[in-house]
Amino acid sequence: MTDYGLDPRRVDPEYDRHGGFPVFEAADPGPGFGRFLTAMRQAQDLAVSVNPDPDTWDEAADRVEELVKLLDPFRAGEGAGPANRVPSLPGAGSLLMPPWTVTRFEADGIELEVTFSRYHVGGNSAVHGGVLPLLFDSMFGMVIHATGRPISRTAFLHVDYRKVTPIDTVLTARGWLREAEGRKAFVNAELLDADGNVLAESNGLMIRLLPGQP
Known part of the structure; x- marks a missing residue:
């Protein structure tokens, strides 16, 4: 698998002129961070699915507040903490992202494996449409990086929902650059189940930032 945590200046010498984004170099926070993420994802699933007695909620709140107290002194700026900078972990180590793993990262396309869970349910055991x-927006950014194009932002993103997206099963997501024209990059992505059925597909437009644009 290609290391998608490379310094973006290697593919974009004008990187600093396109909004001055932090340099997201790969981080190595140690095995404890992976354990932390796993536990937090389990906690997210439980937070939206359990129905305990009222006293248990108070006890749970006490423990979460203790966790907040433990971590609060270590707040770090964007690009400094390990979240979103550990390619070997699901979602690159970000709890914001669905837990995907990159299986292919090439100029002609990227591929991920992703498994949604109870935390992502919108209703009737189906992944929330939002x-x-x-997922697709994250993939579009990966496509831009994989093709060596300059840093860009999403101008629009369109999603077609073809079938219900299930939880607790490994799905495949693919993304690729369809066409490039100057600052514009038109990208596509799709999400498939194990049988190759298309669950959802997306197309979007990524625009290269001009000097000074955030």
Whole structure:
């Protein structure tokens, strides 16, 4: 698998002129961070699915507040903390992202494996429709990086929902550059189940930032 945590200046010498984004170099926070993410994802699933007695909620709140107290002194700026900078972990180590793993990262296309869970349910055991644009938008950024194009932002993103997206099963997501024209990059992505059925597909436009644009 290609290391998608490379310094973007290697593919974009004008990187600093396109909004001055932090340099997202790969981080190595140690095995404890992976354990932390796993536990937090389990906590997210439980937070939206359990129905305990009222006293248990108070006890749970006490423990979460203790966790907040433990971590609060270590707040770090964007690009400094390990979240979103550990390619070997699901979602690159970001709890915001669905837990995907990159299986292919090439100029002609990227591929991920992703498994949604109870935390992502919108109703009737189906993944919430709003979660899929987050996945696709993340993929569009990966496509831009994989093709060596300059840093860009999403101008628009369109999603077609073809079938219900299930939880607790490994799905495949693919993304690729369809066409490039100057600052514009038109990108596509799709989400498939194990049988190759298209669950959702997306197309979007990524625009290269001009000097000084955030």
